[in-house]
Amino acid sequence: MANDIFEKVVNRMGPLGIHADDAHGYFTFPKLEGPIGPRMIFNGKMKLNWSLNNYLGLANHPEVMKADTDAASQYGMAYPMGARMMSGNSNYHEQLERDLADFIGKPDVILLNFGYQGVVSAIDALVDRHDIIVYDAESHACIIDGMRLHIGKRFMFQHNNIESLEKQLNHATKLADKTGGGIMVITEGVFGMSGSQGKLKEIVELKKKFNFRLFVDDAHGFGTMGKTGAGTGEEQNCMDGIDVYFSTFAKSMAGIGAFIGSDPQIIKYLRYNMRSQIYAKALPMPLTIGSIKRLELMRTRPELKDNLWKIVNALQGGLKEAGFNIGITTTPVTPVLLNGTIPEATHMTFDLRENFDIFCSIVVYPVVPKGVIMLRLIPTAVHTLDDVQETIAAFKAIKHKLDSGEYRKEKLATAKS
Ligand SMILES: Cc1ncc(COP(=O)(O)O)c(C=O)c1O
Numbered sequence: 001m002a003n004d005i006f007e008k009v010v011n012r013m014g015p016l017g018i019h020a021d022d023a024h025g026y027f028t029f030p031k032l033e034g035p036i037g038p039r040m041i042f043n044g045k046m047k048l049n050w051s052l053n054n055y056l057g058l059a060n061h062p063e064v065m066k067a068d069t070d071a072a073s074q075y076g077m078a079y080p081m082g083a084r085m086m087s088g089n090s091n092y093h094e095q096l097e098r099d100l101a102d103f104i105g106k107p108d109v110i111l112l113n114f115g116y117q118g119v120v121s122a123i124d125a126l127v128d129r130h131d132i133i134v135y136d137a138e139s140h141a142c143i144i145d146g147m148r149l150h151i152g153k154r155f156m157f158q159h160n161n162i163e164s165l166e167k168q169l170n171h172a173t174k175l176a177d178k179t180g181g182g183i184m185v186i187t188e189g190v191f192g193m194s195g196s197q198g199k200l201k202e203i204v205e206l207k208k209k210f211n212f213r214l215f216v217d218d219a220h221g222f223g224t225m226g227k228t229g230a231g232t233g234e235e236q237n238c239m240d241g242i243d244v245y246f247s248t249f250a251k252s253m254a255g256i257g258a259f260i261g262s263d264p265q266i267i268k269y270l271r272y273n274m275r276s277q278i279y280a281k282a283l284p285m286p287l288t289i290g291s292i293k294r295l296e297l298m299r300t301r302p303e304l305k306d307n308l309w310k311i312v313n314a315l316q317g318g319l320k321e322a323g324f325n326i327g328i329t330t331t332p333v334t335p336v337l338l339n340g341t342i343p344e345a346t347h348m349t350f351d352l353r354e355n356f357d358i359f360c361s362i363v364v365y366p367v368v369p370k371g372v373i374m375l376r377l378i379p380t381a382v383h384t385l386d387d388v389q390e391t392i393a394a395f396k397a398i399k400h401k402l403d404s405g406e407y408r409k410e411k412l413a414t415a416k417s
Contacts, residue, residue, distance in 0.1 A: 015366065016028065026043070026350075027346065027349065027362070030042060030043075030359075032049065032051075032052075032359070034046075035060055036052065036054060036059040036060045036254075037049070037054075037057075037059075037060055037382055038050075038380065038382055038383045038384070038387055040359070042353065042359050043353070043354075045357065046357065047353065047357045047358060047359040048357060048358045048359065048387055048390060048391065049359045049360075050358070050359065050360040050377040050378055050379070050383075050391065051359055051360050051361045051376075051378060052378060052380065053220070053250065053251035053252075053378055054251075054254050054378075054380050054382070055223055055224050055251060055252045055308055055332060055378070055379075055380055055381065056223055056224075056252050056254070056297075056298065056304040056305065056308060056380070056381050057304060057307070057308075057380050057381040057382035058252070058253065058254040058294050058297060058298075058304070059254035060382075061297065063293060063297060064254070064290065064293055064294055064297065067289055067290050067292075067293035067294075068286050068289075068290040068293075069286075070289075071285050071286040071288075071289035071290060072285075072286040074285075075284075075285035075286065075289075076285075077284045077285075077286065078284070079284065079285045080093075080282050080284075080285065081281070082281060082282065083277065083278055083279065083280055083281060083282060084111075084271075084277065084282045085271070085272075085277075085278050088281060088282030089282065090282075090285070090288070092285065092288045092289050092292065093111055093282065093283065093288055095292060096111060096288055096291055096292050096295070097109040097110065097111055097259070099292060099295050099296075100259050100261065100295065101261060103228075103230055103295060103298070103299060104222075104230045104231060104233075104234075104239070104245060104261045105230060105234070105239055106239075106245060106261030106262060106263075107262075107263055107264050108261070108262065108263065108264040108266075108267035108268075109259050109260065109261045109262075109267065110259065110260050110267045110270050110271055110274070110277070111257060111258075111259050111283060111288075112257065112258040112259055112260065112274075112276070112277065113256075113257060113258075113276070113277070113280055113281075113282070113283050114248075114256065114257070114258060114276075115142065115219060115246070115247075115248030115249075115250055115257075115258035116141070116142040116145075117142075117276045117280075118142075118246065118248075118258045118259075118260065118274075118276060118277075119140075119142035119143060119146050119217060119246055120142055120145045120146040120149065120276065121146075121274045121275055121276030121277070122146070122215075122244065122246065122260055122270060122274060123143070123146030123147065123149065123150065123184075123186070123215070124146060124149040124150070124274075124275065125269070125270060125273045125274045125275070126184060126213075126215070126244070126270075127150055127152060127181075127182075127184055128152065128181070129151045129152045129179075129181075130152060130176075130179040130180055130181030130182075131150075131152050131176075131179075131181040131182050131183070131184060132152060132153045132154065132155065132172040132175055132176055132179075132181060132182075132183050132184070133147055133150055133152070133153075133154040133155070133183075133184050133185075133186060134154070134155045134156075134157060134165065134168045134169060134172050134183060134184070134185045134186070134212070135147065135154065135155075135156055135157070135185070135186040135187065136156075136157060136159055136160065136186070136187040136188065136198065137156050137157065137158055137159045138159040138160075138188075138191055138193075138194075139186060139187065139188065139217075140188060140192065140217055140219070142217070143186050143188075143217060146186075152179070152181060153172075153175055153179075155168040155171055155172050156168070159191075160191075160196060160198065160199055162199055162202050162203070162206070165185070165203065165206065166206065166209075166210075169183065169185075169206065169209075169210045169212065172210075172212075173210055173211070182211070182212070182213065183210070183211065183212035183213070184212065184213050184214075184215055185203060185212050185213070185214050185215070186214075186215045186216075186217070187200070187203065187214075187215075187216060187217075188216065188217045188218070188219070188220075189216050189217065189218030189219075189220070189221035189222075189225065189231055189232030189233065189247075190218065190219070190220035190221040190224070190225065190232055190331045190333065191220075191333075192219065192220050192333060193333070193335065193363065193367065193368075193374070193376070194327050194328060194329060194333070194335060195327065195328075195329025195330065195331045195332070195333030195334060195335060196327075196328050196329060196330065196331075197221070197225075197232055197235070197236070197330055197331060198216065198232065200214075200216060200232060200233060200236045200238050200241070200242065201236040201237065201238040201241075203241075204238045204241030204242070207241060213243040213244065214241060214242050214243050214244070215242075215243065215244040215246070216232070216233065216242045216244070216245055216246065217246045217247075218231045218232050218233070218245060218246065218247045219246075219247055219248045219250070219251055220251055220331065220332075220333060221233075221235070221247070221331070222247035222248075222251070222252055222253075223251070223252025223253065223298055223305070224251075224252055224305065224308060224331065224332050225331060228299070228302075229252070229298055229299075229302075229305050231245070231247065233245060243262060243263075243266070244260060244261075244262050244266070245260065245261040245262065246258065246259070246260050246261075247259060249287075249291055249294070252298065253291060253294045253295070253298070254294065255287055255290055255291050255294060256283075256287050257283050257287055257288075257291060304381045305381070307381035307382075308332060308379065308380060308381040309332075310385075311379040311380065311381070311383045311384075311385070311387075311388060312332045312334070312379045314385055314388045315334055315377065315379050315383075315388045315391070315392075316329065316334055318388055318389070318392045319334070319336060319392060319395065322392055322395070322396055324336050324337075324395065324399070325337040325338075332378065332379050333376070333378065334376070334377040334378070334379060335363075335374050335375070335376050335377075336374065336375040336376075336377065336395065337368075337372055337373075337374055338372070338373045338374075338375070338399060338402055339371055339372065339373070339402075340371070340373045340402055340407065341371070341408075342364050342365065343407075343408075344373070344402060344407040344408060345362055345364050345373040347407035347409070348373070348398050348401070348402055348407045349362045349375075351398060351401070351407070352375075352394065352398050356394035356397065356398070358390075358391055358394050360375050360376060360377050361375070361376040361378075362374070362375055362376075363375075363376055373402075375395075377391070
């Protein structure tokens, strides 16, 4: 007799699921309440919050809120009905695509309902079984899952290592000669954990030696990097060499949806071949019109990005000055790397949240090596320099406690009443 699938899955909860009973509602699935911003309520109390990718502070911007609510009251959430190809297209969807193309400096853009699905589906559409994917070892889950659909060969290069990429491109080129296929290199503009930038310019340079196309996921770079905020391609002055430029609305745009910018023939091909768009309902009107407004603010209010970088520089400079290891970030993503065990990480985070009223994300093994605790801070344009000072003081205090073994005690650090 066959086994019961349900019995199997509940006995194999997965690397995160095994912590569900202890962590749910506090370390996992926490509820941040009140208006989105640097101060939000967690566990009934106001906390200084560094965990949202609301880089430009647009989530709660009055003009954004107004555009969202006006569009919702005019159209509701249902409009347009159906997939864009069949019955769900609108002038607003096309306007947003044109505005995005102008902003990032690509000839054409296709809107996507979600970033994750979009990347999976774009990879699926662009490569066939004769083609070879060469990808960065630390690629986001959506890239890895896109590759799961790929039935051709794939080669992984060591994270951000150009020598390793060259080696894999040599293998891929030899194989492509046999299969008659092409090569797609996939990497990210900004790696969301370390804050390092993909070496896009150096990868583009490799096109002189190898024949490949470059796909870049710039989820964290769009809106934060480059002179105008057009992303990591602009920052590194190599946007023309990026053949498929992807970003999501989930971070700087503080919305839902995503897009790909590329040459018109490629965008036309994607419109008619991306299964996640052809077989799914179009982006609802409030998200489309709301995104047009967000993009307008990104384009016309440079002070948003200036404020973000003022906070980034104060936070990263202050942490370094205080002796913290923030790794190799060159972007707003700010990892603070400490040494300790997972139980110590849990006690320390509890202490930070309950006694210092600071909320940030905590990352432990297997995302970082064993023995490393990463506290990940995301500065935004709406944080203040006082927020930065308060945070650095708290971090000094918890690091002292960590180093002196206070978090090794059995009981969780107790909350102040
Ligand atoms: C690098 C990267 N790619 C893709 C995504 C997925 O985007 P979305 O939230 O729009 O599905 C994320 C997270 O949001 C991301 O960090």
